[in-house]
Amino acid sequence: SRAIKTNQDLLPETPWTHIFYNDFWGTLLTHSGSHKSYRPLCTLSFRINHALGGMDPWGYHLVNVLLHAAVTGLFTNFSRILFGDGYWTLIAGLLFASHPIHTEAVAGIVGRADVGACLFFLLSLMCYVKHCSTRSSSPSTWGWILGAGLCAGCSMLWKEQGVTVLAISAVYDIFVFHRLKMHQIIPALYKRKNLALFFSIGLLTSWGTALLGVRLYWMGNKPPSFSNSDNPAADSDSFLTRTLTFFYLPTKNLWLLLCPDTLSFDWSMDAVPLLKAVSDWRNLHTVAFYAGLFLLAYFSLKGSSNERECNGRTVMNGKQNANGHSCHSEMEYKTLEVKSNFASKEENGIKKHEMQKVQLPSTENIVILSLSLLIVPFVPATNLFFYVGFVIAERVLYVPSMGFCLLVTVGIRALYVKAQKRFLKNLVFCSTAALIVFYGLKTVVRNGDWQNEEMLYRSGIKVNPAKAWGNLGNVLKSQSKISEAESAYRNALYYRSNMADMLYNLGLLLQENSRFSEALHYYKLAIGSRPTLASAYLNTGIILMNQGKTEEARRTFLKCSEIPDENLKDPHAHKSSVTSCLYNLGKLFHEQGHYEDALMVYKEAIQKMPRQFAPQSLYNMMGKCIVSAS
Secondary structure: OOOOOOOHHHOOOOOHHHHHOEOOOOOEOOOOOOOOOOOHHHHHHHHHHHHHHOOOHHHHHHHHHHHHHHHHHHHHHHHHHHHOOOHHHHHHHHHHHHOHHHHHHHHOHHHHHHHHHHHHHHHHHHHHHHHHHHOOOOOOHHHHHHHHHHHHHHHHHHOHHHHHHHHHHHHHHHHHHOOOOHHHHHHHOOOHHHHHHHHHHHHHHHHHHHHHHHHHHHOOOOOOOOOOOOOHHHHOOOHHHHHHHHHHHHHHHHHHHHOOOOOOOOOOOOOOOOOOOOOOOHHHHHHHHHHHHHHHHHHHHHHHHOOEEEOOEEEOOOOOOOOOOOOOOOOOOOOEEEEEEEEEEEEOOEEEEEEEEEOOOOHHHHHHHHHHHHHHHHHHHOOOOOOOOOOOOHHHHOOHHHHHHHHHHHHHHHHHHHOOOHHHHHHHHHHHHHHHHHHHHHHHHHHHHOOOHHHHHHHOOOOOHHHHHHHHHHHHHHOOOHHHHHHHHHHHHHHOOOOHHHHHHHHHHHHHOOOHHHHHHHHHHHHHHOOOOHHHHHHHHHHHHHOOOHHHHHHHHHHHHOOOOOOOOOHHHHHHHHHHHHHHHHHHHHHOOOHHHHHHHHHHHHHHOOOOOOOHHHHHHHHHHHHHHO
16 A cells, blocks of 8 residues: 555656655655665556556556566576576476466565566676676677676666675676686686686676665665564564574575465564574474585585596596597586577588587586575575564565576486486476476465455465454455454454554544444554554544543644654654644634634644645635634
8 A cells, every 4th residue: 555555656746756765655765764665666667557557456467467477588598598498497487487486476566576676687697697608709798797787776776685686697607607616716816817707796796885885875874673563583682582583584485485385465473483492393494494505505516616527537517628528417518509690601502500519507506506596685684684674575585486496497407317217207207297287276376365455364364363354354344344344353453462553443443433432442552552653642632522521632632743753654644644633633722712722733734744635624724713813
C-alpha cells in the first residue's frame, strides 16, 4: 500500500524529480523515519505503470512477468558461457525459471525491485564478460567495461544489492577467465602481462567504492532504524542470542532454496524463533551449513590449483603440455566450433573457415563463481554491516538463486560424468527432470496463494500467525465480515499481544460498530504499546468529545498535536492524523465559544497538514470562526 497506493511520488501532480530524493515508500530519504531503501528506478517504473493504467493491477503484473522472462533469458545466456551449448545450460535455465522462491518477487508487485536489479545485474556481468574477451584485441573493450559500470549503477538504483555485481565480475575475471589459482594471485601482481587484468579490477573497485560512497551520502550518512518486530534478533540485548541467530539465518535461507516447501509472505516477528542458547538443536544446522560451505570452497580452490595427469603426462587445468597434447575431463571442457568473423578464406574455389577452440571453465572454476554468486549478493541481508528490516525475505533470494541454480547444475553434471553405467546416467537425468517438474508445480501452487489477499494471508498463518491473522482481519473487514474480522484481530493479539497496529484496528472496528467503551480500551492499549500512534489519540479524542468529556478530549487532542514525526515509518499518515486532531480541537473550541483559540488551532493545522490532506474543511471552519468572532 505505501509503495504504490498511497505513494505520492506516483501521482502526476508530484514532480517526478521527487523520486530521486525520496525512499521506496515516498518518504524523504534524509528523514529520521525513512526506511533508507533508495530505489528510484523501480519507483519510476511504478509511476509509468500508474500513468498508463492507474491502479489496475494487470499492467503492474505484466511488467513483472516480462522482467522475469528477460532475466531468465539473460541467465540462460550467461550459463551458456559456463556450460556451453547443450543440456546443462538448458537445465540451469529451467531451474531458475521454475524455482518457487521467485514467486514473491514476480507475483508481488513490490518484488519488482529485485527482478529489475537482477536484470541490470546480469547486463553488467555480460558486459564485463565481453570486456574480458576483447581486452587484448579490440579498442572497444573499454566501452564494454563502461557499460558494465553503468549497468551496475542502474542495478543498485533498482535495489541496493545490485552493486555486488562488481565483486562477481572480479571473481569471474580472476578465477574463470584467467583461471588463476589462489597462490598465484599475489605473484601475478608482479607480472607485466597481468597489468590489464589488475587495471580492470582496480576500475571495478573504484567504481564500487564511489557508488557506495554516494549512496551513503545521499541517505544522510545514517543507517535506518527498525522496530523490534521487524528484526527481533537485532533488538536483543544478548550478544550470544544475536550471534547464534544471525549465523543461523543464512542456513534457513539456503533451506528455502533447497526445499521451498514452506513459503510465507512475511517472516518477521517470531516466524523464526531466536536462538538463545548453544544447546539449541538448530545450531547443528548452522555448523553443518558452514562446514559444508567451507569444504566446498576449499576443495574447489585446492582442486583448481592441482596439476592433473593425463596419459602419464602432467598438465595444468586442461592446457597443452610440452608434447602438444591436452587433457580434458569428460563434459568438463567442450570444443565449440565457431566461425571466425574475419578469417573466411577461399582457396581453389573452396571456402574454408578458421575454427576456433573455445575452452569452457572447469568444474572448480564454475563452483567458485557459483558460490560467489550465491553468497556475495546475499551479504547485505546478513546483518553483518548493518541491521536490516526483516528476518527472512524470499524476494531477497532472487539474485542469489542464480548461484544456487549454477551449483545444482554443476553438481548434476559431476554426477553424470562419474556415473559409469547408462542406467545411472539416465537416473541422474530423470531425477533432474523430476526436480524441475516439482519446482514448477510448487510455483503454480504458490501463485495460487497470491491470487488475492485473503488466500495469501491464510497461507501465512502457519509461519507468522500474528501478522497473517492481523492482515486477514483487515481483508475480512473490507468484505463487511465484521464478526470474522474481530475474531481474526483477536487471534493475532493472542499470538502477540503488544501489536499497536492490531490493537488500534480492533478498536476502530469496535468504534465503527458503536462499542465505544471497548474501543477506548483498545485505543489506550495501542497508545501504551506505541505512544507515537497519533491515529489512536485522534479516535480516542473523538469518542471522548462525543461522550461529553470535553476536557479529557481537549487534553488528548493537544497531546496528539505535540507528537513529533521523528523516527516514524510513515510520517505522511502521522501528519494527517495530527492535522485531524487539530481540526477536532478547533471544532471543540468553536463549540465552546473560544473562537480565537479555535482560529489559532486551525492556522496551526494548516501549517502542519501534509500535501495529500484535503484542506477544505479547515478553511470552512476558519471562516465560521471569523464570522462568529465578528
